[in-house]
Amino acid sequence: MMKKILQLTADGSHTLFIPSMDEHYHSVNGAIQEAMHVFIEAGLHSIQKEFVRILEIGFGTGLNAFLTLRDVEENSRLKVEYHSIELYPLNMELISSLNYGKIIWPDRKDLFEKLHFAKWNMPEKISDNFTLCKIEGDSNVCDLPVDIDLIYFDAFAPDKQPEMWTQAIFDRLYSYTAPGGIIVTYCAKGEVRRMMQKAGYAMSRLPGPPGKRHMLYGKKI
Template identity: 50%
Template sequence: MNNNWLKDQSRKVEIKVSADGSHTLFVPELDEHYHSVNGAYNESMHVFIEPALLFCQKTSVSILEIGLGTGLNAFLTALNQGEKNIFYHALEKYPIAPEAASQLNFAKAEAEQQLFTKLHELPWSEAAELRPGYTLLKDEADLTNITFDRPYDLVYFDAFAPEVQPEMWGEAIFQKIYNAMNNDGILTTYCAKGVVRRTMQAVGFTVERLPGPKGKREMLRAVKK
């Protein structure tokens, strides 16, 4: 395997195979995986695509992703776009290299592989068309210091776990996201910890627990009323 996974070589990652056969990445420094070892592909569908993208009834949708990572959530959003017009803004502090992304096995057909490759080859810091009706803006940025210039309808909150990145799960972060969302905007996350749910509620979200993906009892969906 090509070990040049990240553009920033100060952090190393390793490829792993999750329980559903799809790849995830492992960060030895953090002892943390990018996706669930119980099934990366299935987790993304269960946590972000089904309860957020497919649940949303809007035909024009602006999406913010906290943690582009492997690009799996952005990729599955494209595959499940339907008739929606999508603007997708993904933040990632540690981008993976396009040649490394080509080793990931999320695509199930040649056309899907071409789409996934294009996703990673599109330039950073500028909005570009991934496919008709889907504009992608990849930002090599940190949520803690970025300023948003548009409101969002959906937020995929896919940061590393609170034990690994506690600074990403505090009230200031969720207040910043809440302020950047449209009314009736939806945020989903795999994390269902009580302290996370209460923090979301403290900044104004209405939060519900949903059945979690394999290996997790619950997940959270928060709505800005």
């Protein structure tokens, strides 16, 4: 079990630091700011459908899922089926120390806990508009949902977790993406953009979150 240390980021929200990897779960320039910019604003808000099937690579702290749930509940504009894959789930003691519920949605911080208490490998209705299916497994080989409208690609950085940034995985994700489906990631490396493009996505570089110049946005035409 890798040691994880709770740390504050620049916007006052928590992240986790793994000393053995010298890697953080989120940007030290602001965990919530990064997640909102990359996954909600560039990703979720670009979808023009009433029903959205999301696949997240890396459930981690549950931050992206919680921000998505809040957006769905506060705007009531769509229904979401949210699939999230995680090979190394966090323990509840560590999860309970995160301040996301208090900062992001203090009136409904119980929903943050509900996301984490949801059983693995089976769908669970979190609200009328949001169904969660947490998948414990390896994104390279585990079963994936079909007709994915939106992919949150939130694996650790390519130099820390290279097995998650390969041509094979982007080819695989593309084959499960619905026509018009979107993939977004905080990473803007040229090599990653070229692999996504080779898989079939039409790629764009967008302005990045605080501390990053760019992020990547791909679409299945």
